[in-house]
Amino acid sequence: MVEDDVAIASVLHQALQEAGHAVDVSHDAALGLEMFEIEPEDLLILDIRLPGLAGGGVELCQRVRSISSDVPILMLTAIDSAASKVAALDAGADDYLTKPFHIEELLARVRALLRRAPRALPPRLTVGSLELDGSTRRVRRSGRTIELTAKEFAVLDYLMRHPGVIVSASDLIDHAWDSNYEGYSNVVPTYIRYLRRKLSRPGEPDPIRTHRGSGYSIGADT
Structure with a gap:
């Protein structure tokens, strides 16, 4: 998960862990990309507005897609606009969630993306x-x-x-x-x-x- 808001990242980290997921967290897009290059993950949760890369989370999504075509990517943002959603999806995101959101919805979307992932094993x-x-x-x-x-x-x-x-x-x-x-x-x-x-x-x-x-x-x- 790459989320620059430390408080939000902490809450999401705890919720995902309590749901049984192991979670690696970064608050910087460039560091998040480096982490992914070292150890590919099963799913990425990316904020759109991120420091570290000029294009923020959208650029990070594009760069991840150049490395892996199948890792599921969920984008998070406070920008509720069609243009923002289109940019994220065109960059290679699989899903998009607007802040504020319910934790239960985030967890449900994570489960759905993991089920659809090409590398997913039978549940x-x-x-x-x-x-x-x-x-x-x-x-x-x-x-x-x-x-x-x-x-x-x-x-x-x-x-x-x-x-x-x-x-x-x-x-x-x-x-x-x-x-x-x-x-x-x-x-x-x-x-x-x-x-x-x-x-x-x-x-x-x-x-x-x-x-x-x-x-x-x-x-x-x-």
Whole structure:
């Protein structure tokens, strides 16, 4: 997300995180472009009036499009004019939201853009007896519903999108937290432990395997 209003960026950052998204934030268009070039994102939220580039968010959108033709881009602006909307859409934006807006609408548009993205995976995942529905954020195992926090859901979602693959702790942090995470080093093992407690009843096999020194995996025989 590239938003020069620090207060607005903070509110949106928190709302998106609470919805289970890992969010990288910049307040400058040039820095935002540099961040995207280093590590491409699943979706971009760009303000139109941004410092750092002469053309602001519209120029940033154009430059991102020259790098990636498929990353979804949502533009935010306080300018409610047809000309502004046309400029944003012509620059390559997929959607446009005028300030002020309801957080619920922003989150709904983010979900819709992620569903339509060419790289998007099916919202419903099944690995063995585990089922995960990304659209409703529900998890079931052997027919019973399991309540997860946003971070627990994000960790399980990433593991289930890579069945049988050893996923490193750093990959999980990139997916479930963000690039600026500087918390304690045991955060991933802690959340894996939380998941194990919630996903398995007595007598059921542990769905998550630990590969010492490498990471974690989830297999079809869970």
